[in-house]
Amino acid sequence: MTQAQRVLETAWLAVNGRVRSDSLSACDGFRGEYPFASVITVAEGTAGDSRSAGIAVSVIRDVFAEGVAFRVGEALVEAFHEAGERIRSEELRGCSVTSAAFIGREVWIAHAGASRAFLTEAATASALTDEHTLASEMKLGPRDAGYRLRSRDLTRFLGQQDLKPQTLRLELTPSQRIVLLTPGIWHHAVPARIAACAAGRTDPCQAAEAIVRDSRVRFRRSGGAAAVAGEPAGRITRRRRRWFAVPAIVLLCAAAFFVIRGASCRSGPESGATAGPGVSDSSAVPWVMPIQALPEEEKPAEGPALPVRCVVFGEIPGLPGPDTLDAFVTPPPDSVYENIPRGVYYVSGDSLTAPFAREIAGRLGLGDPVGLDRIVVIREYDVPSFKAWLPGVDAGDASRTAVVVETQSSVAGGAPWIRNYAVYANGNRSRQGEPSVYTGLGLEGMTAGLDPGCYSILIAP
Helix, strand or coil, X not given: CCCCCCCCEEEEEEECCCCHHHCCEEEEEECCCCCCCEEXXXXXXXXXXXXXXXXXXXXXXHHHHCCCCCCHHHHHHHHHHHHHHHHHHCCCCCEEEEEEEEECCEEEEEEECCCEEEEEECCEEEECCCCCEHHHHCCCCCCCCCHHHHCCCECCXXXXXXXXXXXXXXXXXXXXXXEEECHHHHCCCCHHHHHHHHHCCCCHHHHHHHHHHHHCHHHCCCCEEEEEEECCCCHHHHHHHHHHHCHHHHHHHXXXXXXXXXXXXXXXXXXXXXXXXXXXXXXXXXXXXXXXCCCCCCCCCCCCCCCEEEEEECCCCXXXXXXXXXXEEECCCCCCCCECCCEEEEECCCCCHHHHHHHHHHHHCCCCCEEECEEEEEEHHHXXXXXXXXXXXXXXXXXXXXXXXXXXXXXXXXXXXXXXCCEEEECCHHHCCCCCEEEECCCCCCCCEECCCCCCEEEEC
């Protein structure tokens, strides 16, 4: 197979959030055999419009399923216009959409709205597309007040009259991958983590699953979609070695996978432009179909990455040493302005930290540790945005949230906008100039960024 005939492997995955009715994302694709182009697409509708995204991805898929071998970039833009006409004819609100079409390693991208296309290689992920939102026009960053609200106001979207999508063309190297993400995912995933998930997996199917899992989008109110295209890392060599050496084991594992998981990742040939949907070709390169369901959580490692960052509210003897616990000790909390009952608090979704929290709680005689959904750390420059957002958070979410305030003056507890939370207390004020961060499950509208360096454990003696 020549370089021109080499076919990229693709995967796409859409996940509902906690509230299925609020899930607005869709994804789809088509894989054509050389010399016909393949395409992957992700889309996210605006509030109250769950149909536009589905129309967008299906129309673009169908255009390429007819067979596109020349003028691929123009065909992609025409597919955008066709989908836009369909959305307008049904009087829908429109959607953000990002598509990547490719022949061999040559890639064409078309984009409109708030989704993103990334180019990943090794430890880096570079955004290829712009954010067509009011937040971008106002030059607001993710940590600026009002960013989350304004980032939903699209200035360019599919369904808009006379839309001119952003387009670009590039050629991938064997180590590069294209990653398409809807806002529900990329808003909660830092580029370094996107790159790590994409580059650290053998094939795009695993990469898409890892990116979606890392963003924790299924635990948020709304869902999201991801698509990945790139060359698999040594897939053909390894697959042949396993097939001829231990065919019975491979068949047994494959059967068990489909019985237990369902067809979440499929391998097999796609029909070309002239073949029907049921035609198969045993000489075709195996490929990955859309993923319909995530597998079970990966088996956790034996323990958390050390040292574990934590806050100790008041002096306490018997803590593990600095090689194990990166602890900041505050003065004893003021019962009038802070609320942190005696105990050890941790993020219950963190399977690595949970046993560590139990060990500390048992060692200090503080009973069973208390699991929370998230720990949020608010810093000085983000106080206005949090002051406006925190009172509107669902009471159930607030009851499973710890808020640590690290500002020049104490606002914890004394401010009414923080009192509904399970835990609220002052932390390390010397870090007030840093961005606000959180660990655990995100919440829609939160301006803090997901940061694995955030506090994982809170200890109140």
